[in-house]
Every structure is written in structure tokens, then in C-alpha cells.
Amino acid sequence: MQGFALNDIFKIGIGPSSSHTMGPMHAAQHFLSGLDVCHATEPYRIEVTLHGSLAATGEGHGTPGAITAGLMGHHYDTVTLVDIELAWEIAMNTGRLQSLAGHSIQFKPTDALHRDTQPLPNHPNGMTFKAWRSNEFIAEAQYFSVGGGMVEDQEGRALATGDLVDDETPFPYASMDQLVAWCDSEDLSIAQLQAKNEHLCLRSESRDAHAITLWQVMSECIDRGLSTEGELPGGLRVKRRAAALWRRLLSNSQGGKAPANQAQRAMVYAMAVNEENAAGGRLVTAPTNGAAGIVPAVLRAHLDEHRLNSAGINRHVSTFLRTATAIGSLFKMNASISGAEVGCQGEVGAAASMAAAGLTAVMGGSPRQIENAAEIAVEHCLGLTCDPIGGLVQVPCIERNGMGAVKAIAASDLALAGDGQFMISLDQVIDTVRETGKDMDSRYKETARGGLAIHGLKIPVTAVEC
Numbered sequence: 001m002q003g004f005a006l007n008d009i010f011k012i013g014i015g016p017s018s019s020h021t022m023g024p025m026h027a028a029q030h031f032l033s034g035l036d037v038c039h040a041t042e043p044y045r046i047e048v049t050l051h052g053s054l055a056a057t058g059e060g061h062g063t064p065g066a067i068t069a070g071l072m073g074h075h076y077d078t079v080t081l082v083d084i085e086l087a088w089e090i091a092m093n094t095g096r097l098q099s100l101a102g103h104s105i106q107f108k109p110t111d112a113l114h115r116d117t118q119p120l121p122n123h124p125n126g127m128t129f130k131a132w133r134s135n136e137f138i139a140e141a142q143y144f145s146v147g148g149g150m151v152e153d154q155e156g157r158a159l160a161t162g163d164l165v166d167d168e169t170p171f172p173y174a175s176m177d178q179l180v181a182w183c184d185s186e187d188l189s190i191a192q193l194q195a196k197n198e199h200l201c202l203r204s205e206s207r208d209a210h211a212i213t214l215w216q217v218m219s220e221c222i223d224r225g226l227s228t229e230g231e232l233p234g235g236l237r238v239k240r241r242a243a244a245l246w247r248r249l250l251s252n253s254q255g256g257k258a259p260a261n262q263a264q265r266a267m268v269y270a271m272a273v274n275e276e277n278a279a280g281g282r283l284v285t286a287p288t289n290g291a292a293g294i295v296p297a298v299l300r301a302h303l304d305e306h307r308l309n310s311a312g313i314n315r316h317v318s319t320f321l322r323t324a325t326a327i328g329s330l331f332k333m334n335a336s337i338s339g340a341e342v343g344c345q346g347e348v349g350a351a352a353s354m355a356a357a358g359l360t361a362v363m364g365g366s367p368r369q370i371e372n373a374a375e376i377a378v379e380h381c382l383g384l385t386c387d388p389i390g391g392l393v394q395v396p397c398i399e400r401n402g403m404g405a406v407k408a409i410a411a412s413d414l415a416l417a418g419d420g421q422f423m424i425s426l427d428q429v430i431d432t433v434r435e436t437g438k439d440m441d442s443r444y445k446e447t448a449r450g451g452l453a454i455h456g457l458k459i460p461v462t463a464v465e466c
């Protein structure tokens with residue numbers, strides 16, 4: 001393993017769930033694209049079985065609609081809620097889908113979408129796809145939605161989403177120590193090394209198009225969250241608060257300065273993103289949907305502080321997101337970014353760590369100070385359980401993103417005030433996330449059978465994942 005690409009860790013998609021909405025859509029699209037539909041004269045008949053957590057929470061997280069849209073050829077980075085709803089309506093009413101490429105597919109969800117609450121051995125989020133043509137069975141494949149919208153096949157190979165190619169990465173790393181060693185020997189920053197691993201050479205004046213596109217989507221998501229009021233869907237009657245909190249901050253601003261302080265703004269920005277996620281809005285996984293608010297919030301609050309021209313914004317966005325990508329890769333490689341595997345320490349903890357690293361990088365921190373910031377941020381999320389009320393990514397998730405953003409800023413401050421010498425390494429903390437996750441009772445790992453999920457409200461729920 002040589003690390004992940006920017007577009008693996010940060011994916012443009014839709015809420016509410018990267019593993020239950022985006023991953024299944026990608027799997028369905030991948031299965032269909034592997035069939036020889038171009039030469040088909042008759043429609044394919046498709047059946048899908050959702051296993052484990054996907055079967056238990058599929059309805060609430062939009063998994064059936066996501067699968068249907070994926071079979072039509074939709075991809076999560078461009079699909080809209082309207083596309084998904086339309087695909088679902090057509091499949092339910094006619095049992096026949098016309099793919100975006102013009103091919104005919106027989107798929108009636110009531111007959112062809114099965115649920116098996118027993119998880120497959122590989123991962124709690126499994127899917128089995130089967131295809132027939134003229135009653136002849138022609139294909140079967142299993143996929144696993146392993147967190148953050150990433151999908152693996154039954155051999156454990158990730159479906160390609162990023163730009164890293166095995167054996168062609170100039171600076172492969174599997175630990176923070178290796179990453180820092182490359183930075184030292186090659187005289188590169190973490191962000192530059194990450195870019196070179198994607199075969200990009202980013203000079204100070206270059207425009208990092210991938211990072212800028214991600215930032216535009218992140219930024220638009222913050223803006224929508226700050227200007228939208230009302231109740232979130234799902235039945236918990238949770239009210240959106242970001243818009244009112246933002247107005248409160250604005251009313252305290254003086255002399256055209258960005259209102260309030262960096263941490264206050266970051267908290268509201270993070271909540272704005274996660275309210276949008278809960279409402280099924282467009283966002284960027286960072287590294288998951290449930291923890292999507294922290295990285296954009298800390299980046300936006302930083303940009304507010306520094307009146308940069310567009311080249312400066314470009315440079316800071318690129319440095320921030322590429323540094324965060326390297327840290328997210330380490331979590332993905334050596335622990336997990338799936339709440340079902342390690343609890344919320346792998347989602348909000350990883351996101352806070354990534355944001356702290358990104359902020360320290362744009363503030364001019366050394367690779368060791370960046371490591372220090374990343375380890376402080378996640379160290380104080382160790383043991384954080386996943387126990388969302390009602391099986392919805394709302395309570396405590398929305399506030400938890402706000403707290404994660406504040407923690408990331410504080411961690412970066414502490415690291416920048418230090419000299420890059422510290423006792424616990426990031427590698428040690430990530431190992432601790434993995435081991436703590438293994439020891440964590442399953443009630444606290446997105447089964448909604450423990451913690452706030454049962455003590456916060458007396459609602460019977462099954463399982464959830466973001």
C-alpha cells in the first residue's frame with residue numbers, strides 16, 4: 001500500500017451516508033459496467049442482496065434508491081436527489097430501467113432487492129449482485145462499502161476512484177515515520193510529496209485544479225447550510241441551527257472583520273455542512289459524510305483570517321487538502337475510517353486529525369509539527385463511540401463535527417507553539433485507534449444499541465453508518 005489519492009479521501013457526493021448511499025451506488029454502477037450491455041439484445045435481469053448493516057438501515061439511508069440510480073449508470077459525484085427519486089419511481093412502477101447509455105435493465109425493487117441482516121465475513125456492509133440474460137445466469141459479484149464511499153470487491157481490491165497506481169508511486173509510505181523520512185530526504189513538504197505521488201508537480205504559482213474543485217463544493221455546502229432553516233428529515237424533528245448561529249455571530253462583528261473568532265466560526269461552519277449532509281445535500285466526504293464538516297470548516301475559518309488573493313487561496317487550499325489527504329490515508333491504511341469498525345474515533349477523530357494537520361501546514365508548520373497537531377487532535381477522540389439517536393446522522397453527529405473543528409484548531413495551536421518534539425507519535429495513536437476499536441463493544445460501533453442511541457431517546461433503532 002502506498003497511500004491514497006486526494007480524490008480517494010475527498011469525494012464529491014451526497015448525504016446522508018458515504019457508506020450507505022455513495023458506496024452502494026458506486027458498486028451498482030461498477031457491476032453493471034462489467035456486463036457486456038453494449039451487445040445485449042435483450043434486457044438484463046438484475047437482483048441485489050444487501051447484507052448486514054446495509055440490510056438493517058438501508059431504507060433510512062437511501063440505499064435502495066442509491067442502488068437503483070447506480071444501476072442506471074448514475075455516479076455519486078453528479079447524481080442529484082431528484083435523479084435518485086426518479087430512478088426509484090420508474091423502477092417501482094415499471095420494473096424496467098433505461099440506463100444512461102440507453103440499455104434496458106429489468107429491476108423491480110420489490111422482487112429483486114433482498115435483505116439479509118447477517119453480515120458477510122469480510123465487512124459489516126456487504127452487497128451481492130446477480131445478473132441473468134434470457135433466463136441464463138451470467139454474472140455474480142460481491143462488494144463491500146468500507147467507509148467514506150470507498151468500495152472493495154470480494155478480493156479486497158478497492159474500486160478505482162483516485163489517481164495512485166501501484167508500483168508507480170515515487171514516495172510510497174505506510175506510516176507517518178516513513179512520510180516524514182521522505183519529506184526530510186527529498187526536501188519536500190507533506191503536501192508536495194502527496195502531489196508528486198499523484199504525478200503532479202505543484203509549484204507555488206500552480207493551480208491545483210482537483211483541490212480547487214473540491215473546495216468549491218465544500219464552500220458551497222457551507223453557504224447553503226448557513227442560509228437554510230427548518231427541520232431535518234427523518235422523524236427526530238431536529239431543527240437546523242447553523243443559520244441562526246451564523247446570524248448571531250454576524251450581529252457581533254465589527255468594522256467589516258470576519259465575525260467572532262476562528263474557533264467560533266469553524267464550529268458553525270462544521271454544523272452547517274453536517275446539517276446539509278443530514279438533509280441529503282451535496283458535499284465532500286472528509287473522510288466520511290458523518291464527519292464531513294470538520295475539514296471544510298477549519299479551512300474556511302483559516303481563509304477568513306487571512307485576506308489572500310486568488311493565487312494565495314489556491315495555494316492554501318491545495319496545501320491544506322493534500323496534507324489532510326496524507327493523514328487520512330494513514331488512518332485508512334492502519335486503522336479505519338468506518339464507524340462500524342472502530343467507532344466515531346475513526347470518523348470524527350480522523351477528520352479532526354486531518355484538519356489539524358492541514359491547518360498546521362498552511363500556518364507554516366514543519367512535518368513534525370504537522371504530525372504533532374494530527375496526533376493531539378485524534379488522541380483526545382480516542383474511545384469515541386458511535387451512537388447516533390434514531391439511527392440518523394444528526395444527534396450527536398452535527399454538534400460533534402462542531403466540537404471536532406474546535407479541537408482541530410486547538411491542536412494546531414498547541415503544535416505550532418511547540419518545537420516538533422513530542423512523546424506520542426501519530427503512528428502510535430492510529431495503532432491505538434485500531435486496537436481500541438477492536439476492543440470496543442459492538443453496541444458502540446454503529447449498531448445504535450448502546451450509548452446515547454438508547455439513553456438519549458427511547459426510540460427502537462437498528463444500525464446506522466455514515
Ligand code: SF4
Pocket residue numbers: 290291339343344347348385386387388392393394396397400446464465466
Ligand atoms: S456518531 Fe457515528 S454516525 Fe455520528 S458522526 Fe460519529 S461515526 Fe458518524
